[in-house]
Amino acid sequence: MKPYLDAPTSAGPGRTALLLVNLGTPDAPTAGAVKRYLSQFLHDHRVVELTRWLWCPLLHFIILPLRSPRVARNYASIWMDEGSPLLVHTRNLARAMQHALPDVSVRVAMRYGNPSIPDVLRELQAEGMQRLLVLPLYPQYSASTSGSVLDAVGKELAGWRRTPDLRFIADYHLDGGWLDALEARVRAHWDLHGRADQLLMSFHGLPKRYETAGDPYPRQCEAGARALAGRLGLAEGEWRLTYQSRFGREEWLQPYTDKTLEAMAREGVMTVDVICPGFAADCLETLEEIAVENDQVFRAAGGQALRYISALNDEPGHVAALSALARSHLQGWPH
Ligand SMILES: C=CC1=C(C)c2cc3[nH]c(cc4nc(cc5[nH]c(cc1n2)c(C)c5CCC(=O)O)C(CCC(=O)O)=C4C)c(C)c3C=C
Numbered sequence: 001m002k003p004y005l006d007a008p009t010s011a012g013p014g015r016t017a018l019l020l021v022n023l024g025t026p027d028a029p030t031a032g033a034v035k036r037y038l039s040q041f042l043h044d045h046r047v048v049e050l051t052r053w054l055w056c057p058l059l060h061f062i063i064l065p066l067r068s069p070r071v072a073r074n075y076a077s078i079w080m081d082e083g084s085p086l087l088v089h090t091r092n093l094a095r096a097m098q099h100a101l102p103d104v105s106v107r108v109a110m111r112y113g114n115p116s117i118p119d120v121l122r123e124l125q126a127e128g129m130q131r132l133l134v135l136p137l138y139p140q141y142s143a144s145t146s147g148s149v150l151d152a153v154g155k156e157l158a159g160w161r162r163t164p165d166l167r168f169i170a171d172y173h174l175d176g177g178w179l180d181a182l183e184a185r186v187r188a189h190w191d192l193h194g195r196a197d198q199l200l201m202s203f204h205g206l207p208k209r210y211e212t213a214g215d216p217y218p219r220q221c222e223a224g225a226r227a228l229a230g231r232l233g234l235a236e237g238e239w240r241l242t243y244q245s246r247f248g249r250e251e252w253l254q255p256y257t258d259k260t261l262e263a264m265a266r267e268g269v270m271t272v273d274v275i276c277p278g279f280a281a282d283c284l285e286t287l288e289e290i291a292v293e294n295d296q297v298f299r300a301a302g303g304q305a306l307r308y309i310s311a312l313n314d315e316p317g318h319v320a321a322l323s324a325l326a327r328s329h330l331q332g333w334p335h
């Protein structure tokens with residue numbers, strides 16, 4: 001009798017999983033699909049910290065009906081043959097990371113929409129996953145993004161009898177490999193197009209009161225932006241940090257990207273390079289809001305050209321950085 005030969009091995013792909021989680025996106029660039037996606041997104045208490053008595057009537061009767069058709073047109077303008085840019089780029093990144101990490105099952109899930117976190121976790125469970133490393137694709141931690149991913153993973157695992165060993169990467173805002181990749185991205189853009197008058201680093205915004213409540217997000221954006229500017233040899237006055245994608249009427253983190261671009265153009269800045277270091281993959285907020293809308297804002301105020309520097313997406317430097325980051329968090333686990 002050979003009692004141990006058929007015993008399940010605790011190593012090998014399928015036993016250890018790396019789950020890359022991005023924000024999510026509609027299934028199609030239509031008003032209906034956008035409404036479903038926005039409804040799930042904007043019901044998350046981590047995203048909108050308002051009492052539901054106040055928020056739900058506003059959301060259901062005003063925001064979803066009015067916003068969905070308009071936002072669907074914006075999505076249609078950037079939609080790719082394979083689908084929404086956010087999902088396409090995130091999948092390409094995961095595919096490349098799977099090559100770099102052959103002993104781990106690399107999967108993609110979206111916090112809102114599809115492929116959902118519960119669906120992907122259940123597939124991994126069926127494949128015998130024993131160890132799970134979760135990497136939210138947000139370099140800077142915010143309760144509204146990374147925190148919410150942890151909620152969704154925990155909610156699904158709460159229903160499992162046998163939960164996996166679990167690790168979670170809360171942020172990587174000063175990771176050396178990630179900064180190397182960003183620096184190389186900007187330098188490649190400069191080699192191709194020359195340097196603009198200024199470099200603007202635009203991050204997704206948050207309501208100001210989230211910062212007041214203790215969210216470390218803005219401090220992490222500032223630290224990362226300063227580190228990148230230092231690596232690029234930029235002096236004060238040659239670069240700026242701003243926040244984009246305001247939503248609603250309350251105050252968000254300042255300075256605002258659109259207002260800053262207007263002011264810069266009026267002050268005589270003719271050309272600006274814009275990079276969005278908080279976005280691992282290109283999406284509506286970079287391809288449409290920055291590269292199209294804010295380009296119009298800048299030129300309408302007298303600027304000549306806004307040159308958007310695309311996100312790291314599945315660039316080899318990004319793949320190498322995130323694979324090394326994952327590898328460092330996998331240490332001590334058998335694979
Ligand atoms: C309502 C509040 C919002 C908060 C808080 C918020 C934080 C936040 N979001 C991202 C990253 C992305 N957001 C994207 C789209 C998007 N964001 C909001 C609202 C909040 N975001 C909305 C309503 C939308 C949808 C588009 C719209 O209606 O204007 C995206 C792009 C998704 C895509 O499909 O391309 C990303 C990515 C971060 C990093 C963040 C906090 C730090």
Ligand SMILES: [Fe+2]
Binds near residue numbers: 043059
């Ligand atoms: Fe509701």
Ligand SMILES: [Fe+2]
Binds near residue numbers: 204245
């Ligand atoms: Fe957002």
